[in-house]
Amino acid sequence: MVWLIALGLGLATAQAQTLTIESWRKDDQIFWDKVLIPAFQRLHPEIKLQFKPEEPLAYDSRLEARLSTRRAGDLIFCRPFDASVRMQAKGYLLPLKEEALQNFNPQARRAWTTDDGSTTYCLPVAYVMHGLFYNKKILRDLKLEPPKTWEHFYQLLTRVAANKTVTPLALGTADMWESTQVVFTGLGPNFWEGEKARQGLMEGTVKFTDPGFLKAWGMMARLKPYMHPEQNSMSNGDIQLLFATGNAAVYPSGSWDIDFLRSTSFAYKKPIELGVFKPPVEHDGQACHISVHPDFGIGVNKNSPNQDAALKFIAWLGTADFAQLLTDTLTGYFPLADHPIQFNDPLGQEMMNWRRSCQDTIRLNAQKINRVWPSMEEELWFANVKVLNQDITPEQAARHIQSVHEKNAYLK
Numbered sequence: 001m002v003w004l005i006a007l008g009l010g011l012a013t014a015q016a017q018t019l020t021i022e023s024w025r026k027d028d029q030i031f032w033d034k035v036l037i038p039a040f041q042r043l044h045p046e047i048k049l050q051f052k053p054e055e056p057l058a059y060d061s062r063l064e065a066r067l068s069t070r071r072a073g074d075l076i077f078c079r080p081f082d083a084s085v086r087m088q089a090k091g092y093l094l095p096l097k098e099e100a101l102q103n104f105n106p107q108a109r110r111a112w113t114t115d116d117g118s119t120t121y122c123l124p125v126a127y128v129m130h131g132l133f134y135n136k137k138i139l140r141d142l143k144l145e146p147p148k149t150w151e152h153f154y155q156l157l158t159r160v161a162a163n164k165t166v167t168p169l170a171l172g173t174a175d176m177w178e179s180t181q182v183v184f185t186g187l188g189p190n191f192w193e194g195e196k197a198r199q200g201l202m203e204g205t206v207k208f209t210d211p212g213f214l215k216a217w218g219m220m221a222r223l224k225p226y227m228h229p230e231q232n233s234m235s236n237g238d239i240q241l242l243f244a245t246g247n248a249a250v251y252p253s254g255s256w257d258i259d260f261l262r263s264t265s266f267a268y269k270k271p272i273e274l275g276v277f278k279p280p281v282e283h284d285g286q287a288c289h290i291s292v293h294p295d296f297g298i299g300v301n302k303n304s305p306n307q308d309a310a311l312k313f314i315a316w317l318g319t320a321d322f323a324q325l326l327t328d329t330l331t332g333y334f335p336l337a338d339h340p341i342q343f344n345d346p347l348g349q350e351m352m353n354w355r356r357s358c359q360d361t362i363r364l365n366a367q368k369i370n371r372v373w374p375s376m377e378e379e380l381w382f383a384n385v386k387v388l389n390q391d392i393t394p395e396q397a398a399r400h401i402q403s404v405h406e407k408n409a410y411l412k
Contacts, residue, residue, distance in 0.1 A: 017309045018048040020073030022066075024059035025296070027260050028330060035329045040316055047309045057175065067092045067301070074304040075313060078122035078297040080111035080362075082370040087299075088114065093121040094300040094307065096314065103318045108336040111294035111366075122297030123314050124336035126326060129351045130186035130291040133243065133251040133261065136273035138166060146277035150219060153280045157226040160249045168226040170248035171388075172234030179220075179384035180377070182252050185363040186291050187279045188216035194289030194361035202368050202410060208402040209395075215282075217394030220387045232389065246272050255332030255351050256295065262331075276347050278354050288358035293366070294336065372408040379404045 021032070032051035040049060052073060054062055060083060066072035067087065076093065078084040087093050101109060104124050112122035134146060139156075142163060147153040160168040173179055192198075192212030200206025207213075228234060228242065243251040244261050251257075261274060281288055298317060300310045316322055323335035324342065331345045334352065343349040370376045383397040392400075 016046055016048060017306050018050060019075055019306055019310055019313060021049060021051045021075045021077070021298075022059075022063055022073040023051060023053040023077040023296075024056040024079075025077065026053040026055065027256075029053060030263075031259070031329050036325065039321075039325055040313060043316065044309075044312055047312065049313070057177070067303075070303050072301050072303075074301050074306050074310045076122070076299045076301055078112055078299050080294040080297070081366045082368065084112055084122055084297070084299070085114065088119070088121040092302055094302045094304075095119045095121055096123060096299075100311070100314050100318060103320075103337045103339060105338060108294070108338075112297045112299070122299035123317050124294065124297050125317060126295050126330070126333035127336055128254050128256045128293055128295045128333060129354070130182070130254045130293070131252075131276045131278055131351055131354075132187075133253055133257070134275045134277065135166075135243070135246060135249055136275045138246075138249045139275075146275065147280050148277075149284060150280045150282055154222065157250070161226055166246070167228045167242060167248040168250065169223060170239045170243040170251040171223065171227050172231045172236065172239045173385045173388055174231075174233050174235045174238075176381040176385050178236060178239075178252075179388055180365075180380040181363060182254065183220055183223075183388070184216060184380065184384050185365070186254065187219070187252060188213075188364070189289035189291055189361050190279055190281045190286065191215040191219070192364075193287075194359055198361060198364055198367075201364070201405065208405055209398045214394050214398055217384075217387050217397050220384065221390060221394055223388060224390050227388075244272065246270065254291075254293075255334070255348060258332035258345065258347055259330060274347060276350060278351075278358065288354075289361050290354050290358040291363060292355065292360040293362045295333065297336075368410045369405065369408065371410060372404060374404065376401075376404055376408075 029051060037049045037051060041047065060079070063072060063076070078087070100123060101120055108124040109120050112124060113120045138160065139145070142159055144156050144159060147156050157168040160166065171178065171183070192210070197206050197210070197212055234242070239251070240257065240260060242248045278288065278290060298314065300307060300314060304310055318337060320339040323337045323339040326333060326335050327341045328344060331348050335341060343352060365376045365380060379401060383392070383400055386392040387394060387397050
C-alpha cells in the first residue's frame with residue numbers, strides 16, 4: 001500500500017507542468033504572484049505558473065532573442081499591432097481557435113489579428129486609458145480647478161510654478177518613451193481629431209505637417225518651464241516617485257499607473273489625494289478624443305512543449321471570472337472581453353465615464369504606421385524628446401516625422 005501511495009505521488013509530480021509567462025510589466029509582479037496565478041491554480045493545481053517580467057525597454061529585443069533560439073517561455077505578453085505582428089510573421093505564436101476567442105468582438109481582436117483578418121495570434125486581455133493625474137490638495141490650496149482647455153492648463157501650471165513649493169508638471173525625458181506614448185499620442189488627439197487623422201495617415205490623405213499635429217507639438221514645446229530642473233536625467237520611475245511623494249502637482253500618464261500610485265510605500269506612509277482629468281481641448285464645447293489603447297494580449301509560444309497546459313490558461317483568460325479579477329486586481333487595466341464587470345475604483349470608473357462623452361482613438365502610430373525603417377516609434381521618441389527640451393521646433397519635428405512616414409509601404 002505504501003508503495004502505491006508513493007507511486008501515485010510520483011505520477012502526480014511527473015504530470016505537473018510549469019508554465020513561464022514572459023512580460024514587460026514588472027510593476028505588476030506582486031499582483032500576478034499573489035492574486036492572479038493563485039486563482040488559476042485553484043482551478044488547475046496540476047499547472048504551475050511563473051511570472052517572469054523583463055525591464056520594459058529591454059523586453060522586445062530580449063524576447064526576440066529567446067524566441068529565435070527556442071528559449072522563450074510558454075506564454076508571451078503581446079504588445080498591440082505592429083510589435084506583435086512581427087512575431088506572428090516569424091512563426092513564433094500559436095494561432096488561436098475561435099473557441100478561445102468567442103467572448104471577444106472584432107474591435108477587441110484587431111490589435112492581435114493579421115491584416116487579412118484570418119488569424120488571431122494573441123488573446124486580447126486589457127486596454128488602458130490616457131489622462132492626467134493631479135494632487136487634489138495642491139490644487140485646493142491654490143484655489144485651482146482641474147482644467148478643461150489648454151489655456152486653463154497652462155494657467156494652472158503657471159500658478160503652481162509661481163508658488164515655488166512643488167514641481168508643476170511631473171514629466172521626464174531620460175527614458176524617452178513618455179514623450180511619445182504619454183504626451184504626444186496620449187494628449188495630442190484633441191488637436192488632430194483622433195481617429196479621423198489616424199486613419200488619414202494610413203490612407204495617405206493626412207500629413208504630419210498638417211495643422212493639428214503642429215498644434216500638438218506646439219503644446220509640447222511649452223511644457224519645459226514647468227518640468228523639474230533635472231528632468232533630463234529623470235526616469236519614469238523617478239517621475240512616478242516625484243508625484244507619489246506629493247512633490248508635483250500634475251502627472252500626465254494613464255490608467256496603468258493607478259495601482260502603483262496607491263501601492264507604493266510612499267502612498268502607504270503619506271497617501272496623496274489622487275484626482276484625474278482628461279486631456280484638455282482647445283476651446284469649450286469642442287469634441288473630445290480619448291486614447292483608449294489596447295495594452296496587452298497573451299499568446300502561446302508555438303515552440304512551447306506545454307501547449308495544452310498553456311491553452312488551458314488562455315481559456316481561463318477569456319472567462320468572466322478573470323475579467324472581474326483583473327478589474328479588481330490591476331486597477332486601470334480594463335478587460336477587452338465582452339463580459340459585464342463591476343468597477344470598484346472611483347478613479348477607474350471616472351476614466352471609463354469619459355468614453356460616454358468623448359470619441360475613442362488609439363496611439364497614433366501603433367497600427368501599420370510603425371512598419372517603416374527607421375522605426376516610426378523610435379523616430380517619434382527622438383523628435384518628441386527634442387521638442388520637449390526645446391532643441392528643435394514643432395515645424396522641424398513635423399518635417400522629419402513626415403519624411404519618415406513617406407517611406408511607409410502601407411501608404412495608399
